[in-house]
Amino acid sequence: MFELVEHTAAINKQLARYGVRFGIYKNNEFHEQLFPFDTIPRVIPADEFDFLEKGLIQRVNALNAFLADIYSEKKILKDGIVPEEFVYSSSGYLPQCEGIVPPAGIFSHISGIDLVQAETGEWYILEDNLRIPSGASYPLIARELTRRVCPDVFYVNKIRDNRNYGELLRETMEAVNCGGIRVILTPGRYNAAFFEHSYLAEKTDSILAMPQDLYVEDNVVYYRSYDGKPQRVGVIYRRISDEYLDPLTFLPESVIGVPHLMDAYKAGNVAIMNTPGNGVADDKGIYYFVPKMIQYYLNEEPILKNAPTYLPMYEEDKAYVLENLEKLVIKDVAEAGGYGVIFGRDLNAENLQEMKDLICREPRRFIAQEIIYFKDLTTMENGAAVERKADLRAFVLTGKTTKVWASGLTRFSRNPESFVVNSSQGGGFKDTWVLSR
């Protein structure tokens, strides 16, 4: 596979031409940057992937069961498995969604589950993303371009084809389609992942719509096409956050929403993917309870492990966290995209004390985790092979059944000191090869 290295510049040039970019807002200004692609893939052997696949399906099924329960009977709260305040203090919980049963009962259609492999070879779940996880399009297009410049590599190595993502996504959309066209709803070209929105629309044979292209009449959503003829919409894969979706239900000041969309959804006339309100299940605090959910809803032992996590709201955990802060990583539960992540070892004595005081004052705001020493991946940097930290975002799709895409987004940190691999922090990406045997 190292023969790919010489094509790095050519493939990156193609990626730039296709508009594979990441938009970042900094100081209220929009900056677009390229998402650097490293041609040396992450390689996952077949048996290892089988194991991950089982574990991911189990996890996503439990998370879907949790969401269905929280917005209806709340048995897991009544049985005291998850403390109620974790749900109702979470900004991802939406009271407006109480009692709504989504089409086919599915809440998380596209789950982006972030994992890391430790030096020991063991895999750990870092976080679940059940709202609008992005990133599938990057390995998808990178594979396509790589195959084009280096087809031999894919004959010699037994690699599972990952170009079926569009088909999988389309099946997932069709599983909940309430009768009508498929739409991918994008806030527009100034969104960080606009390339992905347009690429996936093409790959799933869906309409790429801006909010003003959709309207609701008598609880039915229509797409206003160029010929002026309205087309009924049956499923919306929306890439707009919950709170902006419908100004008449959520934030009234939203100008990127579709008025009355939630009415049409409640009436059962359109499916929204992923379901609004999912944020309650991918909250960094709720993460702690996912292994318990697996036991509770599926009556199975969790296959994949969480990183060892402590919740300072529990006295016992708080004592441990205060005692061991130097060797832990602290995460602010309200932040995402690699923001609000603090490594205890980077703090001086004064900052360490400040952090401890903050944890004591707002114990619910933070979780603490043991640092996992990632297995480094070989990456090319200025012509030299270097070792860099990397994670893996696996894409798990739930339609009639739950399936794991045999690939994933491998993100690596370009800073050798950093453990934070988020694209919004300037990292790069790799293709993920799953071997077929």
Place this chain on the structure above:
Amino acid sequence: MRKVKFSYSMELQFSQPVWQHSFSLLAFPLRLPEQQIGGFSWSLQPETGLNFQQDSFGNTIGSGRFDAPHTFFLYEMSGVAWLSQSRRKPEPCLPFYRYPSAACRMTVPLQNFLQQYPAVQNGILQQAIELMQGLHQQFRYETGSTSVSTTAGDAFAQGCGVCQDYAQILITLCRAQGIAARYIAGMIFGEGATHAWVEVYDNGLWHGLDPTQNKLVDDGYLKLAQGRDCLDCRLNRGVFCGQAVQKQRVYVNLEEL
């Protein structure tokens, strides 16, 4: 029990024509054992239909859309109600009423105020009444001193406000002591504007408290909407295209029959 006649009208005047006007109306009397409704009717100008749904808080929402350019919008409704607090029936309470919401978050001054009231001793309702009495002494009514987006914390800090602020402050105080509390938008006897008050959940029943008037809710209150705070109970929501300045006029009337 009291038999009452109620009416509500909400008029919007736009300085320029607006179009593609989508709206959701919540101004429908709740149908409850303690609030039986008869002879109800509504109308809209410009004439258009409404789709009715229930929201998660138990309100009826009427949704509609008016595409053609217009400068005037009027919603009117009226009917008769039989009001009787003694007919309230036990009902479940959704857990989110015990937690902070956007307009009802604890602040340091509210926390300091609450220190005078040690946690629930003589029962939930009694505790809520004491908080209401304390608030009523400390807080001053002043028309126009706050807006719909004023939070409980902001209003408390400035020391004065209107019924919405009294209600949201009392809700915040109650929830901080673990009492489930919700915001009610509705009408009281007389004519003029809508009113807002509070309900607290105790022993299976919701009990109404009116912190603006420092009294328990009796058979002179008609409920239109309920929710976590005033944002859930916005009786008229709308979005439209056009660069218009809008003027809203609301007129309500509740009288005994």
